[in-house]
Amino acid sequence: MGTTPVGRNFHLLTAAAVVTGLGSAGALIASAFAVLESGGSGTEVGLVAAARTVPLVLFLLVGGAVADRIPRHRVMVAANALNFLSQGAFGLLVLSGHAQLWQMMLLSALGGTGQAFFGPAAEGMVLSSVRGEGAGRAFAVFRVAMNGANIGGAALGGALVAAVGPGWVLLVDSLAFAVAGALRAFLDVSHVPEREPGEGMLADLREGWREVVGRPWLWAVVLQFAVVNAVVAAAEAVYGPLVAEEHLGGARPWGIALGAFGAGTVCGALLLTRWKPRRLLLTGALSVFPLALPSAALAVPVSAPTLVAVMFVSGLAVETFAVTWMLALHQEIPEEKFSRVSSYDWLGSVAMVPLATSLAGPVESLVGRPTALWGCSALIVLLTAAVLCVPDVRNLRRRSPAAPAPVPDQPTLKAPSGGSGEGTSSPS
Structure with a gap:
C-alpha cells in the first residue's frame, strides 16, 4: 500500500480549483453575451476571445520561467489578483451600459496574461502536493473536482446570464478569483527547496527548451497535441454548431x-481513482484515438443520441490521457524545472488553436465540410499512431516511489545528455 498522498496543500489547491472553475466556466458564456448585448456581432465575439488567447501564447514561456525562479504560490496569487481586477472591471464596465469593444478586448487580454503566469505555476504546485503510490488517485480526484466545477459552472453561468445579465456573472467570477487567491495564499511551501539564482530569464528558457528537446517522448506528445487540440477546436467550435443547426x-x-463530453471527463477521472495502469504513456496514447470519433460522427452526420454517446466516450478517453500524463510527469520530472517545461507544453497545446479555428471556414469552402471533418479525424489517428512509434511512450512503467531507476530491460524516459530530466503536461 502507498503512503497517504494528500495533505493540506492538496485540499487548498482542490478547493481553489473548484471555486475558480465554477466562476470561470460561467464567465466564458457571460463575456460572449456581454459583447452581443453591447451591439457586437459574432466577429466581435471572436475578437474578444482572441484577445485573451494572444497574451496567453506570448507570455506562457515567461510565466514558466518566473514560476521556476520564485515560489509558485506567489505567482498563482498574483495571477489571481490580476484576474480579480480585470474581471471585476469587465463586469462593472458591462453593468455601466457603455462597454466598448477595445475596452473588452483589453480586459480580456489582461485575463489571458494572468492565465499565462498561473498555468505553469499551478501545475507545478499540484504535482508537488501529492506523494506516494496513491498520487494517481489524488490526481484523479483533483480532476474530478475541477471537471465537475467546470460543468456546473457552465450550467449555472448560463442560467445566471439569462436571469441577471452577463455583468453580474463577470463580477461573480471576479469574486471567485479573490477567494481562490486567498486560499492559495495559505499554501505551505516549507518543503520546497529555495531556488538557486539563475543566469537570467533567457538562460532559464534555454534550459527549459533543452529539457524538452532532449526527451523524444515529451516533444512528440507536445507536437501531437499541438495539432490534435487545434483540429478538435475547429471541429467543436466551428463545424459542430453548423452540423447541429442543419442536421440535429x-x-x-x-x-x-x-x-x-464533460460527463465523460468526470467518469474518466473516477475510473482512474481505482485503475492503476502500469504503462502510463502507452495507456495515455491509446486513449487519444477516440478523440477522432466526434469529427467522424459530425462528418457522417450521425443522429443526436449517437453523437451524445460518442462525445461521452471521447471525454472519458481524453481524461484517461490527462491523468496518466500527469502521473508520468510526476514520476519523471525534477520539481525545480517543472514550470519551465510545463510552459512549453502549454504553448504547444494552445498556439495553433486560433489558426485552426480561423482557417476552418476557408477549408470548408475549399474541400467541403465532410471532407474537412474526415481530415480532422485522420490527423488525430495518424499523429497518435506516430507517437506510439516512440519507444519511451510504449515502455515507460509506473514505479514505486521508493524504487530505483529501472534496469535496461525496463526502459524509462530518456533524459537529455548532460542533465537530469524534467517535463510538463497538459492537453487542454
Whole structure:
C-alpha cells in the first residue's frame, strides 16, 4: 500500500480549483453575451476571445520561467489578483451600459496574461502536493473536482446570464478569483527547496527548451497535441454548431452533446481513482484515438443520441490521457524545472488553436465540410499512431516511489545528455 498522498496543500489547491472553475466556466458564456448585448456581432465575439488567447501564447514561456525562479504560490496569487481586477472591471464596465469593444478586448487580454503566469505555476504546485503510490488517485480526484466545477459552472453561468445579465456573472467570477487567491495564499511551501539564482530569464528558457528537446517522448506528445487540440477546436467550435443547426435540431442537442463530453471527463477521472495502469504513456496514447470519433460522427452526420454517446466516450478517453500524463510527469520530472517545461507544453497545446479555428471556414469552402471533418479525424489517428512509434511512450512503467531507476530491460524516459530530466503536461 502507498503512503497517504494528500495533505493540506492538496485540499487548498482542490478547493481553489473548484471555486475558480465554477466562476470561470460561467464567465466564458457571460463575456460572449456581454459583447452581443453591447451591439457586437459574432466577429466581435471572436475578437474578444482572441484577445485573451494572444497574451496567453506570448507570455506562457515567461510565466514558466518566473514560476521556476520564485515560489509558485506567489505567482498563482498574483495571477489571481490580476484576474480579480480585470474581471471585476469587465463586469462593472458591462453593468455601466457603455462597454466598448477595445475596452473588452483589453480586459480580456489582461485575463489571458494572468492565465499565462498561473498555468505553469499551478501545475507545478499540484504535482508537488501529492506523494506516494496513491498520487494517481489524488490526481484523479483533483480532476474530478475541477471537471465537475467546470460543468456546473457552465450550467449555472448560463442560467445566471439569462436571469441577471452577463455583468453580474463577470463580477461573480471576479469574486471567485479573490477567494481562490486567498486560499492559495495559505499554501505551505516549507518543503520546497529555495531556488538557486539563475543566469537570467533567457538562460532559464534555454534550459527549459533543452529539457524538452532532449526527451523524444515529451516533444512528440507536445507536437501531437499541438495539432490534435487545434483540429478538435475547429471541429467543436466551428463545424459542430453548423452540423447541429442543419442536421440535429439546433443548439439544444449540441449543448447536450458537449455536456456528455464533460460527463465523460468526470467518469474518466473516477475510473482512474481505482485503475492503476502500469504503462502510463502507452495507456495515455491509446486513449487519444477516440478523440477522432466526434469529427467522424459530425462528418457522417450521425443522429443526436449517437453523437451524445460518442462525445461521452471521447471525454472519458481524453481524461484517461490527462491523468496518466500527469502521473508520468510526476514520476519523471525534477520539481525545480517543472514550470519551465510545463510552459512549453502549454504553448504547444494552445498556439495553433486560433489558426485552426480561423482557417476552418476557408477549408470548408475549399474541400467541403465532410471532407474537412474526415481530415480532422485522420490527423488525430495518424499523429497518435506516430507517437506510439516512440519507444519511451510504449515502455515507460509506473514505479514505486521508493524504487530505483529501472534496469535496461525496463526502459524509462530518456533524459537529455548532460542533465537530469524534467517535463510538463497538459492537453487542454
